Amino acid sequence: MGEQPVAITGLGVVTPAGVGVEALWEALRAGRRHTRRIDAFDPARFPCPLGGQIEDFSARKFVPKSYRKAVKVMARDIEIAVGAADLAFRDADLATIGTDPDHPALPKERLGCNIGAGLICTDLDELGVALTTARGEDGRFSFAEWGAGGMTNLTPLWLLKYLPNMLSCHVTIIHGTMGPSNCITCGDASAHLAVGEAARLVARRGADAAVAGGAESKLNPMGLMRQTLLKRVAASWDGDPAEACRPFDERHCGTVVAEGGGLLILEGLPHAKARGARVYAELAGFGSAQDPAGMDIESPNAGSLHLAVRKALDDAGCEPGDVDLVVTHGTGVPGEDACEARAWGEVLGDAAADTPAAAITGSIGSLFAGAGGAELAAAAMAVHTQTIPPTVNHSAPAEDCGLRFLSEPTPADVRVAVSAAFSVGGQCGACVLKRVEP
Amino acid sequence: MSGRRVVITGMGTINPLGHDVESTWRAMLECRDGFGPISNFAAATFPSTFAAEVKDFRLADHVPDADRHRHAGRHCRFALAAAVQAWKHSGLGDWADLDRTRAGIYLGSGEGSLDFDNFTNTIVDAWSEGRVDTVRWAELAFERMHLYREAEQESNMVVSHLAGEFGLRGPAYNVLTACAASTQAIGEATLQVRRGDADVMLTGGAHSMIHPYGVTGFNRLTALSIRNDEIHTASRPFDMTRDGFVLGEGASILVIESREHAEARGAKVLAEILGYGSSADAFRITDQDPEGEGAAISMRVALADAGVSTEEIDYVSAHGTGTKQNDQVETRAVKSVFGERAPHVPVSSVKSMVGHLIAAAGATELITCILAMRDGVVPPTTHLQHPDPECDLDYVANAPRKVPVRICMSNSFGFGGQNNTLIVTAGEDL
Numbered sequence: 001m002g003e004q005p006v007a008i009t010g011l012g013v014v015t016p017a018g019v020g021v022e023a024l025w026e027a028l029r030a031g032r033r034h035t036r037r038i039d040a041f042d043p044a045r046f047p048c049p050l051g052g053q054i055e056d057f058s059a060r061k062f063v064p065k066s067y068r069k070a071v072k073v074m075a076r077d078i079e080i081a082v083g084a085a086d087l088a089f090r091d092a093d094l095a096t097i098g099t100d101p102d103h104p105a106l107p108k109e110r111l112g113c114n115i116g117a118g119l120i121c122t123d124l125d126e127l128g129v130a131l132t133t134a135r136g137e138d139g140r141f142s143f144a145e146w147g148a149g150g151m152t153n154l155t156p157l158w159l160l161k162y163l164p165n166m167l168s169c170h171v172t173i174i175h176g177t178m179g180p181s182n183c184i185t186c187g188d189a190s191a192h193l194a195v196g197e198a199a200r201l202v203a204r205r206g207a208d209a210a211v212a213g214g215a216e217s218k219l220n221p222m223g224l225m226r227q228t229l230l231k232r233v234a235a236s237w238d239g240d241p242a243e244a245c246r247p248f249d250e251r252h253c254g255t256v257v258a259e260g261g262g263l264l265i266l267e268g269l270p271h272a273k274a275r276g277a278r279v280y281a282e283l284a285g286f287g288s289a290q291d292p293a294g295m296d297i298e299s300p301n302a303g304s305l306h307l308a309v310r311k312a313l314d315d316a317g318c319e320p321g322d323v324d325l326v327v328t329h330g331t332g333v334p335g336e337d338a339c340e341a342r343a344w345g346e347v348l349g350d351a352a353a354d355t356p357a358a359a360i361t362g363s364i365g366s367l368f369a370g371a372g373g374a375e376l377a378a379a380a381m382a383v384h385t386q387t388i389p390p391t392v393n394h395s396a397p398a399e400d401c402g403l404r405f406l407s408e409p410t411p412a413d414v415r416v417a418v419s420a421a422f423s424v425g426g427q428c429g430a431c432v433l434k435r436v437e438p
Numbered sequence: 439m440s441g442r443r444v445v446i447t448g449m450g451t452i453n454p455l456g457h458d459v460e461s462t463w464r465a466m467l468e469c470r471d472g473f474g475p476i477s478n479f480a481a482a483t484f485p486s487t488f489a490a491e492v493k494d495f496r497l498a499d500h501v502p503d504a505d506r507h508r509h510a511g512r513h514c515r516f517a518l519a520a521a522v523q524a525w526k527h528s529g530l531g532d533w534a535d536l537d538r539t540r541a542g543i544y545l546g547s548g549e550g551s552l553d554f555d556n557f558t559n560t561i562v563d564a565w566s567e568g569r570v571d572t573v574r575w576a577e578l579a580f581e582r583m584h585l586y587r588e589a590e591q592e593s594n595m596v597v598s599h600l601a602g603e604f605g606l607r608g609p610a611y612n613v614l615t616a617c618a619a620s621t622q623a624i625g626e627a628t629l630q631v632r633r634g635d636a637d638v639m640l641t642g643g644a645h646s647m648i649h650p651y652g653v654t655g656f657n658r659l660t661a662l663s664i665r666n667d668e669i670h671t672a673s674r675p676f677d678m679t680r681d682g683f684v685l686g687e688g689a690s691i692l693v694i695e696s697r698e699h700a701e702a703r704g705a706k707v708l709a710e711i712l713g714y715g716s717s718a719d720a721f722r723i724t725d726q727d728p729e730g731e732g733a734a735i736s737m738r739v740a741l742a743d744a745g746v747s748t749e750e751i752d753y754v755s756a757h758g759t760g761t762k763q764n765d766q767v768e769t770r771a772v773k774s775v776f777g778e779r780a781p782h783v784p785v786s787s788v789k790s791m792v793g794h795l796i797a798a799a800g801a802t803e804l805i806t807c808i809l810a811m812r813d814g815v816v817p818p819t820t821h822l823q824h825p826d827p828e829c830d831l832d833y834v835a836n837a838p839r840k841v842p843v844r845i846c847m848s849n850s851f852g853f854g855g856q857n858n859t860l861i862v863t864a865g866e867d868l
Contacts, residue, residue, distance in 0.1 A: 041572040042571075042572045042573050043572070043576075044573050044576075045572075045573050045576035045577050045580070046576055070723070073723065108720065109717065109735050113718060117614070118592065119549055119591055119592050119593065124561050124570040124572075124575065125569045125570055127561060128561045128562070128565050128569065128570050129568070131558060131561055131562050131565075132562055132565050135562075140559075140562075141558055141559055141562040143479065143480055143483075143650055144480065144482065144483045145483075146483075146650070146654070147481060147482070147483035147484035147485070148483040151484075151654045151657065151658060152658075154654065154658055155658070156658045156659060156660070157658075157659070157723075157724065158654075158655060158658055159654075159655030159656065159658065159659060160659070160723050160724070160853065160854070163614075163616055163853060163854065164549075164593070164614045165614055165615045165616050165852060165853075165854050165856060166723060166854055168615070168718070168854075168856070169718070169723055169854030169855055169856065170723065172718035172719075172720040172855065173719075173720050173721060173722065173723065173855070175720075176720050177718060177720055178717055178718050178719070178720045178731075178732055178735055179716075179717065179718070180716035180717065180718075180739075181615070181716060181717065181718035181855075181856045182613055182615060182622060182626070182716065182856075183613055183614055183615050183856075184611055184612065184613055185592070185593045185594055185612050185613070185614045186594040186597070186610070186611060186612055187592055187594050193611055197611070197626065200629070200633070204440075204629075204633075206739075221570070221572050221575055221576065221579070225576065225579050225580070225583065225588070226588045226589065228580075229583065229584075229585040229588055229589070230585065230589060287609075288542070288608075288609035288610060288611065288635075289539070289607055289608065289609065289610065290542065290543060290597070290598075290601045290606055290607055290608065290609070290610030291601070291607070292538070292601045292602055292605045292606060292607055293602065294597075294598035294601055294602065295506075295507075295510075295595070295598040295599045295601070295602040296602075297585075297586075297589050297595075297598075298585075301598075304607050307539060307607060311635075423594055424589065424592070425592065425594045425595050425597065425598035426598050426601060426610070427594055427597060427598075427610045427611065427612075428610075
């Protein structure tokens, strides 16, 4: 038996634009921007004190009552994934024991899960409360004092808050998914790779459906500090904070860290059709590749992005000329934008200048392992609504950017959309979405 | 199973028992252990003061140009050395026709180690009125912290270093499903080759959590043995007196490729990967499902994938951590899958000797399966003196056993309930 086609039937998105895919899509259509000065902590000494924050969000609203206590052991990344999973299953109208305990739609071992995650940042205050109890005679922190008792001031489950597989684990527990469960940790490429892998799982009938994507928050001191050291943030921007993240724009000067993610429900197309599910698009192709220069993290690492995109197009049975929309990764880091634009040019050739493109980072900032989840959700919405969203903070293209971004939401015949991302480290993932004719 | 057949053509390992495959295997057959007082940091006051550390390791002894990887973290160095061994073993290094766009990497690598002193002291020094003053913290952090120490902590960086070392451009992933990661990586890499997305994959895992916060985290979970006075017998999988695992570190890497690719270049085939299963307990983040239903699903899926019956399994490499819960649950799961065959199949845990390499554990254990098939010897579970009535399988207690081994099952179960199973063979039909 060959592979079955895979449908995207649910979208669960939590981003600085708000909770739910509608909030993201509305923000993109309306050209709203959600990056601003961080107030989750005092960022005064950071060269780029800007971020994309999710307002008024807690996973408590998205878990069964009996599971609310567990929210205490969820890092922010996990909370985002848990929220996105609930939204995605409900959006797909695919009941689980989490959304409808008595009437799950599928046998539990036929549901898979693959959620991309990053290096989860430690809550400094939580650790600090315990660390500051362990001082030696000189008043300095002492590992000897820490080992002898200081560590007992840390909650016993502390480690479990920070394991990247816990995004998947909490989701599998809440929704009762006992099928294959994976957790891809490949930086910004994580969600594309997780979705691609989950699509393969459903295609080969290893599961009837899967929840897949990614979530991350670097909107905290450690996360922002690391991105600052990597010189990825818009440190030289002194204009309106909402205009700081400028994908492929001539004034791009770095990205803006944000928190968020997106999860997709992938389902066998025959299964989706049989139950009368809304199909956003077919996840028709996937490709992965590695930049062999990826260990040089001070240079952009998108050197194999074109290979991943070509593989995804081949996998979908598409030619470069078939592409109606490119959803870029568009971090707004000048070197990365240039490297990414070259990759798209290499794949699309002369068509690059005519193929509409979109970047969502100007609106919401960088979501890292969560980015692909939101990017793929935007691509699915574009295919579903036959509308290409505008790209904000892109007023004049950078010299080496040959892509065509739009300034207004534009009705279009979007049959094939391609979305791709690459990590610091050089992993590249690409997905091709196709419109499903009713 | 459908798609191309997938074979193993190279293996390499750096672990507490040895810095290569053969010395590791000899140590296991001699029932030696890799345990000692922790030297990676000052652990004398910690609840657990010992671990299974990799000793006397220098990357330059293994890699032609170690300086290229000067920023690599500890576990990444282990992975590079293990990968160079595996690559040499496979003969791919001498094969000019390798299409590097069809050669990928799928690892189960852990996060890199924190910059402990700077990380810790920055928090403590910026502490003010019951919280971190992030203004002061940022000032100190930018003075003290280093780009590479921070960036190399992302767990995908091991993939990036291996890609750089071998110039690979094929599919590339890292999975971090805790203690099951490298078993899952090998399973997923197998699927890449089966489907034709790659001809060759470097796969396996690397991890080191023998550092202040790793030991803190596991000690707080009461997962580690605290037998500080009986270090060498502290890891006691399936024994009544077991009190937790011994934390290890290391890397094990395999080269896998399609059978046709291996044949075309005349490579020596070490084993074939027949089946892979993955599941989730969907139970609790802190406990395993006491009935082991998730673990059983993983084993059943792998058996079905391999087209192999439990009668044909000659050896089960257990997850066998030596925690109270794991060993009972695992025993129940094996019994539910193997039924009447359960008491007759040898099941052993090499964690009794090598320790628990966390993300790297599964790949290390799969290598021992391949050697068990090659030599017709099953490695033992050591320090099993007081059988637990709840653990009543044949654990190959305390001495290796000579027995023909044609097909093996290797199990790994991660914290949080992710289960993975591989089935491999070294039968005559390879």
